[in-house]
Amino acid sequence: MRTSTRALVAVALLAGFYLLAAAIVVGLVWLNVELVVESDRFHSAMVKIWLLSAAIAYPVLRVVFLTRRPRSEHRNGLVLTRAEQPGLWDRVDRITAATGVRGPSEIRLVPDVNAYVSEDTALLGLVRGPRRLAIGAPLLLGLSEAELDSVLAHEFGHYANNDLRLGAVTVAGHTALLHSITTLHRRADRHRAGKAAEIAEDNAHRLARGRSARDADPGDGGVERVLAKVFTQYAKLYFRVTESVRRRQEFAADRHAVALAGRDATAAALRRIPALAAAQGFYLDRYATMGWSAGLLPMPGQFYGGLAHLLADPERREELTAMGLDLPDDEPGPYDSHPPIRQRVAAIEALPDTPGLPGLGADRPALGLLSGAERLLADLETLELAPEAAAKRRVDWPDLVHETLLAHARGQAQPVLRALTGLGLTGTVEAMLDALAAGRGAEIAARLPQSAESAKATGRAAREFRRGLLREALESLTVLALTSDRRARWELSWSRPAALVLPGDAAERLPAALDAAVAAEPDTAPLRALLAEAGAGAAAPVPASS
Template structure:
């Protein structure tokens, strides 16, 4: 589809939305005028029709034509200047020159697993303005320079095809539709809530006078809900048409990337990016934010930059490589602006082998293009993270893992500590062992959270329910005691969950010692000996 045709289609759909809205209002006015002209006398039905027409026309006028839409407050990310990052800028200039387009006036580092271009246009893209490029930190950490070249060539391919200018029209239409629909739904929700409150107030008055409350439906929000549903149908048409155009633009930009950066580098980048998205989500959830509730964060620059540790782990690297080779077989979504990644990769790999332009294609990590990458990632954290992050204590990764899991262990120990103090005992593992040897296990177990079935059990069944409950409570207190004085530590691993490490063979002996302490005839000696040995082994290290 030619650029002029795409522009005409996008503008026609945008204008169509306003014409549809205007047609609703004009049609209602015309119907009322015709009613008055054709009637020989005034009758009450006219008033009802006027009221209904006003109820329909007012929200259309108010929401579509009179409501001011929110504007973007600014661009996200960290500005990377030419003076500070000459290596990256030189790479971007080289790709822009190879594409034959005007390069960006600004580059920003963002935290998304994404790269995108935009242009400050006016008059629906007819008047050009400064161009902007955003590059995600995970791409720099996880791609080679050759793969990053293909990503940049893809984005500049959108400039070459005028996709960015046309995007202004598409975004304008999308913004207008979504804002109007959301506003109508909001007004409908408010009307429904007001009606429900009115019904509740009326029923309260009726009940106060000894009368029965009425069961009355507050409705679904009136005419605003109906209008929202009608505009939603138009929005579906708009998105299906415009996003189908966007998908063709993505294929064209991919082909351009293959010409500039090479077929293999482009296919490798396409396979790698969704894998990096999964890795980034996993890393942020399992590592970067693991200590948030404990008041901890990794050292400055490591909240985003620490992803490099996970990507460098041999086992994780093998898993991620396998994910890139086994892409999901997704069905195309008519409302998605990007085709399924598997289709994009297949289209690129079907092209003739193209090595790309001379001077490109390095296998070095793309992050090497940045100067002082750790500082940049730290500055990005300052921009991105919520203000509460400033109060968190920054620690090294090993300390972050140990202190976080120690805090979790303290939280897990609260039920057994309350059970002990509620029974008049000290909140220590030794006190729990004394209580078990004294035959007070049943008393303590009743104070611990347990299932309804366990609470009702008697005899041997009760003992079978009680044993694992007490064992877990004893294990938690034991681990808490050993970890609190650094006798045991949780060790960081980038390929598996953190493991608790005890001196010597004590970790192997711990399960049997716990079993003995909660047996029908409790024997706390093995666990007491283990605790003593662990503390003795840790004493020289502490000194």
């Protein structure tokens, strides 16, 4: 079946979805009319049938026909005006002119590893309105100009392909079906939760009166769940047809990108984007938000912009290059809207190379297309981050790493601090060393959190568990003593976890000193000497949190 034919079938199936919903309602009305006409007298059962019909018809009308559809395009991000960003707008204008399509009325900078063109439409996409282009900041940070050109050419290539005349309709149908099914399931979940709450309340009353609770089933969600399952089966047929259309459209848009930006740049961008997505997720989790719970954020412009540091690290760059070469070889399912990237790259690399559009294809970083990039990234943070971000303290990367891990170290030390204060001691490493030297290790260990296995242990096993607890607690206090006034410091690394750098040869001596302090015959002298040499021998008590 040709792609254009499939698109027409998709339109017919979309109409069929609404006809199916209308047929359910009309059929119920007809059934009730026939019931009245054919009955010679009123039956109480008729009321039950009317109520059941209403219970089925109402959610169909409410969800399928009366619920306002969510807008398919996103409106987040930072607007980049033509006056402020002439370089980027000029690049987009040249690509759309070469493509022969209408350009966007608006460009937005978004935080996602994505680029897309959305369009205001009416009548399920048959009437088209203004277009909007969204460009992800990670693409500007991680791609070259040539690679970004290929991404933009791909997106606008969708609108140049004649097979896309009905593409907006298939997308609108996809959205309508998913919205209806999701809403029905949500209503069914609320119905089931309501029934479960009624049963729980009834059982509470029964137990209060000395009666046994009922083992009642709240059900699966009522008629809404049944309707959702019916529409799901119809949606599977629709998706099987439309997703095949959309996969072919992706290949066509890739060919268009090759014609404008060149084969190599298009293949390189496709290989790089999944690696960029992985890098962005890793970066946001391990770096940008690492200090969130400690009330810290990187400097303005660095929450998203700091990804450039990770991408520039030689080891990380090597990892990301390897990810781009080792693409997964997954077979597409019948409902996948995009072909696997490995298949798309293979199809692109099988094409003859082209010089691309004159003036495009530079190997410079794509971020150079923006004027005042750091300011724009800071403005993007203001728009996209949660309101709580405004109360966070902004620090540079080295301080962010050190202060975050220092806050974590303080948290790690809380159990032993509570144990010491519970025994009437001060919250310092010196106080714990004095207690260990005095033979009070067992008292401290008894107040530390321990596993069920260690709590049940006896004899030698108990002593080994206790030694492990004491060593871990002593190490947390020692680290806190060394780092609180920066005698030691956690150092930032973009290629591996932050490392604690201790003064002199303390790192080599510390393990043996800790072992000696918690031995059966405690020897605290090595650790005391290490702390004294590092200037941490008179650390102030650290209060334990309640």
